[in-house]
Amino acid sequence: MIRTLADLPSGGHGTLVGLDLPAEDAARLMALGFVPGVQVSRARSAPGGDPVVFRVDGAEVALRRETARRMTLRTEP
Amino acid sequence: MTATLAPPVGAKPVVVALVGPPNSGKSTLFNRLTGLRQKVANYPGVTVEQRRGSMLEAGMRPVELVDLPGTYALDPRSDDERIATDVLNGRMPGTKVPDAVLVVLDATHLARHLTVVAPVLALGLPTLVVLNMADDLQRRGGEVDPAALADQLGTPVVLASAATGEGLDTIRRFLTGRFGVPARVALPVLQSVPACRAWAGQLTDASAYRSPVPPVWSHRLDGIALHPVAGPLVFFAVILGVFQAMFVVAAPLSDGIEAIIAAGGAWLATWLPAGAPRDLLLEGALAGVGSVLVFLPQILVLFLLVGILEDSGYMARAALIADRTMAKVGLQGKSFIPLLSAHACAVPAVMAARTIENRRDRLATILIAPFMTCAARLPVYTLIIAAFLPNTPLLGRFLGMRAAALLGLYVLGFLAALGTARLLKSTILRSERVPFMMELPPWRWPTFRALGFRLVDRSRAFITRVGTVILAASVGLWLFAHLPTRDGQAPPIAESVAGTVGRAIEPAIAPLGFDWRIGIGLVTSLAAREVIVGTLGTIHGIEGDENSPGLQAALRQNLTPGGAAALLVFFAFAMQCVSTIAVVRRETGGWKLPALQFGYMLTLAWVTAWVANRVVTALL
Numbered sequence: 263m264i265r266t267l268a269d270l271p272s273g274g275h276g277t278l279v280g281l282d283l284p285a286e287d288a289a290r291l292m293a294l295g296f297v298p299g300v301q302v303s304r305a306r307s308a309p310g311g312d313p314v315v316f317r318v319d320g321a322e323v324a325l326r327r328e329t330a331r332r333m334t335l336r337t338e339p
Numbered sequence: 340m341t342a343t344l345a346p347p348v349g350a351k352p353v354v355v356a357l358v359g360p361p362n363s364g365k366s367t368l369f370n371r372l373t374g375l376r377q378k379v380a381n382y383p384g385v386t387v388e389q390r391r392g393s394m395l396e397a398g399m400r401p402v403e404l405v406d407l408p409g410t411y412a413l414d415p416r417s418d419d420e421r422i423a424t425d426v427l428n429g430r431m432p433g434t435k436v437p438d439a440v441l442v443v444l445d446a447t448h449l450a451r452h453l454t455v456v457a458p459v460l461a462l463g464l465p466t467l468v469v470l471n472m473a474d475d476l477q478r479r480g481g482e483v484d485p486a487a488l489a490d491q492l493g494t495p496v497v498l499a500s501a502a503t504g505e506g507l508d509t510i511r512r513f514l515t516g517r518f519g520v521p522a523r524v525a526l527p528v529l530q531s532v533p534a535c536r537a538w539a540g541q542l543t544d545a546s547a548y549r550s551p552v553p554p555v556w557s558h559r560l561d562g563i564a565l566h567p568v569a570g571p572l573v574f575f576a577v578i579l580g581v582f583q584a585m586f587v588v589a590a591p592l593s594d595g596i597e598a599i600i601a602a603g604g605a606w607l608a609t610w611l612p613a614g615a616p617r618d619l620l621l622e623g624a625l626a627g628v629g630s631v632l633v634f635l636p637q638i639l640v641l642f643l644l645v646g647i648l649e650d651s652g653y654m655a656r657a658a659l660i661a662d663r664t665m666a667k668v669g670l671q672g673k674s675f676i677p678l679l680s681a682h683a684c685a686v687p688a689v690m691a692a693r694t695i696e697n698r699r700d701r702l703a704t705i706l707i708a709p710f711m712t713c714a715a716r717l718p719v720y721t722l723i724i725a726a727f728l729p730n731t732p733l734l735g736r737f738l739g740m741r742a743a744a745l746l747g748l749y750v751l752g753f754l755a756a757l758g759t760a761r762l763l764k765s766t767i768l769r770s771e772r773v774p775f776m777m778e779l780p781p782w783r784w785p786t787f788r789a790l791g792f793r794l795v796d797r798s799r800a801f802i803t804r805v806g807t808v809i810l811a812a813s814v815g816l817w818l819f820a821h822l823p824t825r826d827g828q829a830p831p832i833a834e835s836v837a838g839t840v841g842r843a844i845e846p847a848i849a850p851l852g853f854d855w856r857i858g859i860g861l862v863t864s865l866a867a868r869e870v871i872v873g874t875l876g877t878i879h880g881i882e883g884d885e886n887s888p889g890l891q892a893a894l895r896q897n898l899t900p901g902g903a904a905a906l907l908v909f910f911a912f913a914m915q916c917v918s919t920i921a922v923v924r925r926e927t928g929g930w931k932l933p934a935l936q937f938g939y940m941l942t943l944a945w946v947t948a949w950v951a952n953r954v955v956t957a958l959l
Contacts, residue, residue: 292533309566329776
């Protein structure tokens with residue numbers, strides 16, 4: 263199923279499908295590893311639940327929920 | 340690989356640029372190669388630091404290394420990336436195209452970091468690819484065949500570790516040997532990140548790359564540092580620890596420096612003939628410079644601790660924890676580091692704001708940093724609080740009235756900073772919300788070498804400021820306090836230039852409960868806030884010292900309690916510091932923002948001091 267990165271439960275993972283963000287922000291995210299097709303899993307979050315840390319391409323990258331909401335991924339049902 | 344470039348003859352150094360993504364250990368390698376033979380300047384027109392250093396090997400041609408800002412691609416999106424691109428293309432005024440390039444990558448993130456190699460190879464310059472953090476890669480069971488990767492890239496590749504020194508010999512041999520341009524290889528479409536990433540993926544496959552296993556210890560430590568309950572507790576414990584160390588560890592060292600300066604002054608006084616030049620040297624230059632130099636221990640302790648926090652990886656976690664609070668006022672987690680540093684001194688804090696990529700966020704952070712209670716405010720606070728407040732216990736032995744007042748002033752400064760940030764981000768620095776994205780580096784042991792570099796580098800920057808701006812300001816203020824001479828004698832301070840200014844501004848500050856004496860102090864404290872203590876001492880003809888009972892008694896004579904409260908609030912808010920003004924001008928590249936900042940802080944200080952005076956006077 264398709265869901266946003268923000269809805270991914272802790273420990274969940276999936277394949278990144280798309281970035282619904284301005285081209286410049288999308289390019290910065292891709293440079294950090296968020297290239298469509300890559301495996302993304304959710305690690306911890308800051309206390310309070312925002313920002314959230316994602317594991318992508320061997321790295322850990324923190325994103326705010328508002329950004330994660332605009333990134334979609336496909337997860338196994 | 341074809342060698343076409345003969346080593347230049349003579350003393351003219353070859354220029355080699357270091358390129359690489361953030362967190363690749365590029366600066367550690369740069370420090371390791373150049374030692375302390377470094378110069379820091381700003382690129383023309385922007386606030387990006389230009390770091391150059393030279394490498395001298397006996398019998399070899401000299402090499403000048405240029406540490407370019409960290410960049411994931413050569414696609415100019417931020418100031419930092421534009422600089423890196425312009426330098427490599429030779430479009431940066433005053434900088435020629437480098438003779439060769441070192442691309443520094445984190446070997447533990449090879450696939451992702453290799454993408455930056457494609458645009459560098461496209462330049463056709465002699466290139467060495469450094470796979471840094473080899474120790475980390477091997478420890479975590481990763482593997483790569485540098486020779487196979489070199490075949491694929493058509494340019495030499497070395498596995499190295501800037502932290503342990505592995506591979507440094509090969510890098511030095513490359514730098515001092517014959518440069519060869521890379522062989523032509525097929526490169527991906529540079530504008531397409533997915534294409535570059537796919538290309539990098541093929542390269543890692545062809546070079547037998549095995550990713551390291553995830554750093555288990557790092558994840559465990561994050562389990563504590565980012566724990567919903569333990570995380571915030573650790574966060575506050577770290578902040579308290581930093582403050583505690585600044586006062587407990589640094590205070591005796593500051594006293595030591597003060598004693599040395601006093602002894603030096605006394606010694607000079609016995610050797611130099613009495614007269615105006617001696618007084619200028621001792622009371623102007625030495626006293627002024629000395630009063631700022633005593634903050635060196637505090638600044639060093641702060642930088643040591645901030646260095647440990649940064650190099651270990653905690654600072655990134657702290658920025659993550661602070662992000663939500665910062666977001667409420669329109670800032671972001673990365674502003675946390677400069678704002679923490681500002682509690683020692685706003686000058687290094689303003690420089691630390693460079694790590695914030697978004698220009699508007701960086702400017703907002705620079706503009707609010709001077710609200711934080713810096714060390715220079717403490718002598719002023721201590722003097723006034725001791726003179727006007729009894730030390731009545733409020734919470735048993737733990738919190739007395741004086742400590743509570745001091746704590747209140749810290750909170751006041753912090754709240755003013757947050758309020759101002761909110762105001763700035765909703766007016767002149769309003770920006771589209773730039774997505775906060777921050778790579779969390781794995782936890783690491785900080786190395787003594789890196790911490791040592793940082794301390795030497797920063798203390799050198801601080802001492803340079805003390806030796807230039809602050810020296811000039813101190814001498815200038817001394818002259819104003821001793822001119823115009825009458826019959827070859829300095830006038831009483833009330834009739835000097837400084838006194839005249841103090842009297843001239845008296846009508847403006849009278850509503851705050853200040854007289855002309857405080858006015859002179861406000862003028863002289865522009866050199867550094869705590870100078871007001873010495874000035875008030877001079878005016879009252881008493882040894883100026885915040886613990887002096889004589890000065891406290893004198894203050895009670897010409898300040899009402901309302902005026903005292905007003906003075907505290909005024910010092911909390913006003914930008915009484917030429918060093919900060921100077922550094923903001925340099926970092927923002929013009930007078931507009933420091934002028935705005937000074938005017939805003941002065942207005943805020945005046946209005947709140949007026950209110951404080953009225954309220955306290957009405958209450959008592």
